[in-house]
Amino acid sequence: MLLWLALAAGCGGGGGAADGxxxxxxxxxxGGSGFxxxxxxxxxxxxLPAEHSCDGNGASPPLxxxxxxxxxxxxxxxxxxxxxxxxxxxxxxxxxxxxxAQALARSAFGAGTAGVGSxxxxxxxxxxxxxxxxxxxxxxxxYALSAAPVLGSSTAVDGATLRAAVAGITLGQATLNVNxxxxxxxxxxxxxxxxxxxxxxxxxxxxATAGCDASYAYIAATGLATHSMMDGITATNxxxxxxxxxxxxxxxxxxxxxxxxxxxxSAVDGPIGVAxxxxxxxxxxxxxxxxxxxxxxxxxxxxxxxxxxxxxxYHYHAAPVCLMAGRPASYWDTHPLGWALDGFAIFGYNNAxxxxxxxDGFCGGNTSSVxxxxxxxSYHVTDAxxxxxxxxxxxxxxxxxxxxxxxxxxxxPPVTPFAxxxxxxxTDPVDGWQVLQFGSARSFTTTETGSDSYAxxxxxxRVRYQRVSGAALQALLAQPANxxxxxxxxxxxxTASGSTTQPAASYCR
Numbered sequence: 261m262l263l264w265l266a267l268a269a270g271c272g273g274g275g276g277a278a279d280g281x282x283x284x285x286x287x288x289x290x291g292g293s294g295f296x297x298x299x300x301x302x303x304x305x306x307x308l309p310a311e312h313s314c315d316g317n318g319a320s321p322p323l324x325x326x327x328x329x330x331x332x333x334x335x336x337x338x339x340x341x342x343x344x345x346x347x348x349x350x351x352x353x354x355x356x357x358x359x360x361a362q363a364l365a366r367s368a369f370g371a372g373t374a375g376v377g378s379x380x381x382x383x384x385x386x387x388x389x390x391x392x393x394x395x396x397x398x399x400x401x402x403y404a405l406s407a408a409p410v411l412g413s414s415t416a417v418d419g420a421t422l423r424a425a426v427a428g429i430t431l432g433q434a435t436l437n438v439n440x441x442x443x444x445x446x447x448x449x450x451x452x453x454x455x456x457x458x459x460x461x462x463x464x465x466x467x468a469t470a471g472c473d474a475s476y477a478y479i480a481a482t483g484l485a486t487h488s489m490m491d492g493i494t495a496t497n498x499x500x501x502x503x504x505x506x507x508x509x510x511x512x513x514x515x516x517x518x519x520x521x522x523x524x525x526s527a528v529d530g531p532i533g534v535a536x537x538x539x540x541x542x543x544x545x546x547x548x549x550x551x552x553x554x555x556x557x558x559x560x561x562x563x564x565x566x567x568x569x570x571x572x573x574y575h576y577h578a579a580p581v582c583l584m585a586g587r588p589a590s591y592w593d594t595h596p597l598g599w600a601l602d603g604f605a606i607f608g609y610n611n612a613x614x615x616x617x618x619x620d621g622f623c624g625g626n627t628s629s630v631x632x633x634x635x636x637x638s639y640h641v642t643d644a645x646x647x648x649x650x651x652x653x654x655x656x657x658x659x660x661x662x663x664x665x666x667x668x669x670x671x672x673p674p675v676t677p678f679a680x681x682x683x684x685x686x687t688d689p690v691d692g693w694q695v696l697q698f699g700s701a702r703s704f705t706t707t708e709t710g711s712d713s714y715a716x717x718x719x720x721x722r723v724r725y726q727r728v729s730g731a732a733l734q735a736l737l738a739q740p741a742n743x744x745x746x747x748x749x750x751x752x753x754x755t756a757s758g759s760t761t762q763p764a765a766s767y768c769r
Contacts, residue, residue, distance in 0.1 A: 297325045297402045297434035301366075308398065308438040310473075311508075314389035314448035314457075317478040318471035319508030320352065321438075324363035325402055329431040332359045332404040334730065336426050337372075338419055341388070341398045349378040350419030351386045351398065355409060355426075358734045367508030370747025373729055375417035382467040383416075384482075384507070388440050389448055389471070395441040404431045447472045452516040455632060459536050459596045459605075464586030466537030470511075476657060478511035479599070481538020487564055487582035489574055490685035490696060494559035496567075497673040498706065500696050500725055501574035501685070502749060506538065510666055513657040518603030518634050524623055525602070525652040530663045531575070532649055533606055535598040537583055539566065540575040541606070544646050554645055560677060565647075571667035578648065579641035584608060594631050597641070602654030605633035607640050617642075623651040670749065670767035674706040688724070696723040697756065706753070708765060720756035725749050728766065742768040 301321050302308050310316040328335070339352035353375030354368075364371055368385070377386035390396050409425035411417050447453060453472035456479070460468050468481035483504035490501065506512060512534040528549050533541045546552040546560075547570065555577045561567050564582035568574055584592055592608025600606055604625070611617045612630045617640035620626050624646060625639040637653045652660075659666070683698040699720045706714050728736060728748040736748045748768035753761045 295325070295327050295329060295402075295404060295432045295434045297323060297400060297436045299323050299400075299436060299438075302436075302438040305437055306439070308388070308440040310440075310447075313387045313440055313442070314469075314471035315442065315446045316387075316448075316471055316473050317508050317511055318385070318387035318469060318480055319367040320364070320385035320387075322364060322366045323400060323402075323436070325434055326362070328359070328404045331406055332431055333407055334359055334405050335361060335372075336403045336405060336409065336422060337364075338401045338403075338423060339377075339385075339398060340401070340419060341390075341396055343390070344392060348419070351377050351379070351388060352384075352400075353377060353417060353419045353422055355411075355417070355422055356729050358731050360731070360734050365746075367505070367510065369505040369507060370733070373417075375419070375422055378419065379469075380461075380467060381416065382469055382481075386469060387471055388442075390440075390442055391449070393441075393443050395439045398438050398440060400436040400438075402434045404433065405429045406431050447474055452634070453477055455596075455605075455634070456514060456516075456599060459599070459632065460538075462587065462591075462595055463535075463537040463583065465583045466539060468534075468536065468538030472516060475516060476513040477516055477599075478509075478513060479534050479538065480507045480511040481534075482506065483539055483573055483575070485537055485539050485564070485566070485574065485583070487585075488562070488685070489564065489566060490562050490568065490683060492563040493561065493567060493683045494679060494681065495677045496560065496680050496683055496698065497570075497677045498675055498696070498698075498723055499568040499570060499572050499673060500694065500723060501568045502572045502670070502725070503727070503747075504571070504573050504667070505746075506666065512540070512599075512601075512666075513659050514599045514601065515603030515654070515657050518636065518654040520627075520636050520653055521602075521655045525656055525660070527623075527649060527651050527660075531601065531659070531666075532652075533598050533600040535576060535580050535583055535606075536596065537580075539580065539583075540573070541580070541598055541648060542569075542575050542577050543648075544577050556645070556647070558677075559679075569667075570673055571669040572671070573667060579609075579643065590614065596633055600639055600649060600652065600654075601656040601660050602652040603634060603657070604637045604639060604654055605630065606648060607633075607638055609641060611640075623653045624649045625653060668769040670769050671708070671765075672710055674708065675704060678702075678704055682720075691726075693724045693726045693752075696725075697721070706762060708762065714753075714762040716761055721761065722752075722754050722756060724752040724754065736766055736768055745769050 335357035336355040356373040374383040379386045456477040465487040466485045531540045565578035566576040593610045596605035598606040680698040745768040
């Protein structure tokens with residue numbers, strides 16, 4: 261029998277602050293000294309709570325471990341199950357966990373490096389969603405490793421690949437077996453939820469997952485697209501797109517049974533919905549309201565109608581044209597390209613019959629019937645402001661009022677948006693860093709803290725950044741200034757020729 265001791269939520273670089281995460285350290289029974297793995301939400305052989313499945317918000321469960329073997333250099337974690345066909349299926353693939361880690365908090369974010377599970381290309385936790393009735397056993401296996409696994413150059417490390425890579429360097433392993441039961445009436449299998457879940461599968465430009473309770477679908481993602489980002493912007497504040505923690509209770513809540521409300525709700529600032537690739541959709545205006553300008557008209561959007569915001573988050577402000585390019589244009593007449601925060605679907609330019617969608621005098625949508633979505637109302641994108649919707653025809657989820665809690669800015673904007681040329685985002689083939697490159701025809705000044713300043717002459721510049729992992733991450737999170745944070749990025753600021761323009765910095769959140 262295991263005794264449980266509470267651990268601080270941030271231990272081990274775990275989950276998002278919005279979850280109020282908790283975890284627990286398993287203490288071996290008297291006289292024991294074995295390597296052990298446990299959870300504060302499920303005992304060995306016990307039931308996994310629904311919130312950690314697709315019948316809830318899909319948060320990864322908190323885990324904690326004790327008594328790792330001497331000489332452990334890092335950990336790797338696999339969550340697996342055996343479907344009816346006898347094959348091994350993986351729900352969670354995680355490696356590069358530093359030897360100092362002792363726990364993963366609920367909705368783990370920023371800890372280690374995520375591989376891909378068996379339910380698709382999402383790199384991260386894939387909540388149990390078995391279609392078969394009855395109880396299924398899910399096994400968490402934590403490997404204590406004597407060295408870093410050799411995984412080759414593949415960017416998609418799956419469970420079988422990781423398992424083979426750790427076979428010869430495993431000093432010990434600890435397991436936790438939990439059970440979960442589903443039926444045809446489980447909330448993640450009901451028709452309203454399936455409309456959302458099925459729509460996400462159509463994305464060719466990024467991956468999101470969804471689970472559902474009785475009231476909401478929870479769309480979970482990093483908020484990053486796989487199509488080009490930031491290319492073609494002509495006015496920028498030098499923010500960059502990095503992964504966001506839209507998981508667990510921080511996922512986007514979409515009402516499952518929307519209805520036309522007696523009055524509309526304004527949509528004048530911030531997120532109005534989420535695209536099927538997990539990228540948030542904002543209203544067209546600059547932060548603070550439309551009196552500050554239209555981001556598209558000001559040249560602040562890329563060729564895909566998105567850009568990075570003040571939390572170094574990527575989002576769209578107009579029709580997500582690069583997402584839409586992944587399917588024939590007519591596909592979006594009858595299949596959602598996204599979901600508004602009031603639960604109604606967002607479609608392409610046309611009605612289901614292929615005619616140009618009329619936009620009513622309410623919020624920019626209409627009441628024509630469209631399959632694969634809730635009845636009563638639908639939004640349609642246009643190329644004229646407000647591009648997606650001007651207000652909510654239904655009642656928005658609490659995410660509209662609580663949108664700020666979903667974002668945790670790394671740094672303040674380094675400069676007021678200014679005119680640039682040739683802005684593009686790519687990957688340095690030598691070291692794998694992301695590189696935002698741009699040209700400026702005039703001198704400009706940047707700042708890191710607001711009290712410092714760095715003068716830059718006309719020319720070409722680069723903002724380079726890379727996510728921190730392993731022991732380097734643990735060292736940064738151990739600093740008092742980073743207490744309670746989970747993920748960090750290194751930044752470098754140079755000219756196009758490589759000369760430093762301001763000191764390198766590490767930012768955490």
